[in-house]
Amino acid sequence: MFIDTHCHLDFPEFNQDRDQVIKRAKDQGIDYIINIGSSIEGSKRSVELSREYDNIYATIGIHPHEADNFNNEDEIILRELAKKDKVAAIGEIGLDYFKNYSKSDNQRKLFVSLIKLAKDFNLPLVIHTREAKEDTLKILKEAMPLKAVVHCFSGDENFLRDCLDLGFLISFTCNITYKKAGNLRDMVKLTPLDKLLLETDAPYLSPEGFRGKRNEPMQVKLLAQELAGIKGIDMEEVGRITTENAIKFFNLR
Numbered sequence: 569m570f571i572d573t574h575c576h577l578d579f580p581e582f583n584q585d586r587d588q589v590i591k592r593a594k595d596q597g598i599d600y601i602i603n604i605g606s607s608i609e610g611s612k613r614s615v616e617l618s619r620e621y622d623n624i625y626a627t628i629g630i631h632p633h634e635a636d637n638f639n640n641e642d643e644i645i646l647r648e649l650a651k652k653d654k655v656a657a658i659g660e661i662g663l664d665y666f667k668n669y670s671k672s673d674n675q676r677k678l679f680v681s682l683i684k685l686a687k688d689f690n691l692p693l694v695i696h697t698r699e700a701k702e703d704t705l706k707i708l709k710e711a712m713p714l715k716a717v718v719h720c721f722s723g724d725e726n727f728l729r730d731c732l733d734l735g736f737l738i739s740f741t742c743n744i745t746y747k748k749a750g751n752l753r754d755m756v757k758l759t760p761l762d763k764l765l766l767e768t769d770a771p772y773l774s775p776e777g778f779r780g781k782r783n784e785p786m787q788v789k790l791l792a793q794e795l796a797g798i799k800g801i802d803m804e805e806v807g808r809i810t811t812e813n814a815i816k817f818f819n820l821r
């Protein structure tokens with residue numbers, strides 16, 4: 569049993585064969601898929617997918633890349649969407665000072681607004697953070713208590729410990745399978761099993777052997793295999809524990 573807790577099946581990369589991709593995942597033992605909203609339109613499509621497919625849950629959110637365009641109307645739309653069935657979290661939200669597609673003060677403003685929204689609806693957060701550790705922690709600490717997962721973890725040991733101290737979950741993607749990702753595999757070692765989630769971030773970050781190709785949820789099994797090797801347990805155990813973590817975190821029923 570496996571759950572892909574973070575992918576973007578609403579993206580146009582899946583327009584030709586979305587249904588087959590979802591079916592393939594199911595056939596491969598991926599029991600649930602959490603489709604992540606990263607824009608207003610994407611959040612709407614995410615909720616639609618969760619209506620169409622029993623095994624899909626949705627999150628709604630606006631990626632920091634989109635922060636410059638965020639306005640009150642968007643917030644009203646998100647507040648409506650947050651009431652829908654099978655909306656399991658707010659995200660992905662956060663800060664990205666690596667690409668800086670939006671102004672950093674707008675990113676912070678958006679992040680704070682959507683954390684508030686999550687608290688109002690008692691939903692957990694899916695956090696995106698890149699080259700913005702300090703501000704991310706500062707904003708999150710001010711809003712505690714919070715339930716959050718740091719997605720596609722790419723930080724160092726200090727950041728990992730700070731996140732674990734706050735009680736957050738840590739989610740790793742298939743990029744831990746890359747030959748040069750020794751530092752990420754070290755972070756996996758340091759993360760307790762009961763704090764781990766699996767995600768593909770599909771269509772991005774295909775595992776080693778598939779790089780340059782579109783990623784898809786069934787590849788979460790290759791990630792589980794890698795994780796099992798690092799942790800010295802079998803893959804089924806990784807599946808069982810991370811599934812339990814995800815069901816609890818996203819309150820899946």
Ligand SMILES: [Zn+2]
Pocket residue numbers: 574575576604660769
């Ligand atoms: Zn993502």
